[in-house]
Amino acid sequence: MTDMSAFIRLHQVALDLPIFDVTAQSLKKRVLRLGRKNRLAEDNTGVVIVRALSGIDLALEPGDRLGLIGHNGAGKSTLLRVMAGIYPPTAGVVEVRGRAIPLLDINLGMDDQSTGRQNIRLRGLLLGMKDAEIRAKSEEIAEFTELGDYLDLPLRTYSSGMRLRLAFAIATAVDAEILLLDEVIGVGDASFQEKAARRLEQLHARAEIVVLAIHNPQVIRQSCNKALWLERGTLRSFGAVDTVLADYAQHTGLTVLTE
Secondary structure, X not given: OOOOOOEEEEEEEEEEEEEOOXXXXXXXXXXXXXXXXXXXXXXXXXXXXXXXXXXXXXXXXXXXXXXXXXOOOOOHHHHHHHHHOOOOOOEEEEXXXXXXXXXXXOOOOOOOOOEHHHHHHHHHHHOOOOHHHHHHHHHHHHHHHOOHHHHHOEHHHOOHHHHHHHHHHHHOOOOOOEEEEOOOOOOOOHHHHHHHHHHHHHHHHHOOEEEEEOOOHHHHHHHOOEEEEXXXXXXXXXXXXXXXXXXXXXXXXXXXXXX
C-alpha cells in the first residue's frame, strides 16, 4: 500500500526576486551598505535581481513542527511562500505532498463589496475548500467571529479589527495537512485573543506538519521539535530546537535563547 503521508522536501532551493520599483544604482548602494553584495545581480534587461534564498536543503515528515528563526529580512516569510507554492524556485527542487494552507496574508482574497457571509465562501474557495465543506463550516465560522448582524453587511463597513476577525476565522477553519504560519497576528481584545490562541493550537494539533516563523524563542521551544536558522537567505543551522537555538544565540549574543 502506498504511503500517502504528508511531507515537505527541499533540495538546493534558490530563489531570485526581481526588484522593479527602484533604480539599479540606488539599490546597489543600499545593498552594499548592508554587506550583501553577493545577493545582488542584474539580468540582461537591466532589472535588479536579489537572491532571496540560496542552497536550502530540508526534509519534514508527519509530526514535525519546524520553527524558523533569523533576523528581519533573513528569508523566513520567503521560505514559507516557496513551501506554499506561491514562489516557484529559481533553482533546486521543491516537493510537497498534502494539503498545505499558508496563513501568511489572511486578508488575501477578501472582497470589500461582498458581505461577511459571502466572503466566507470566497475566501474558503481561495483556500481550497469545497462548497460542501464551506457550507458545513459557515455557521461555526460566523459564530467564532462574534460579528453577529455585521456578517450581512459589506466588508467595506467593517473596522480593521472586524476584518481581521473574519479573515482569521475563515483561514483557521481549514483542515490542513501542512500548516504554514507567519507571525501570529493579534485579533481583537484580550478575551478574543485567548480564543484565537486556542483555535490556533487546535489547528496545529490537526495538521501533520507545521512550519512557524516567529521571533519568540519560547514559542518555538514549546511548539516545535525542529528549528531552522536563516541568515541572508542562507541556511545556517537546521535540526533539533535546542541545538539550533544555541547556535543562533552563540552567533548573535542573545543569551535569552539558551535559558
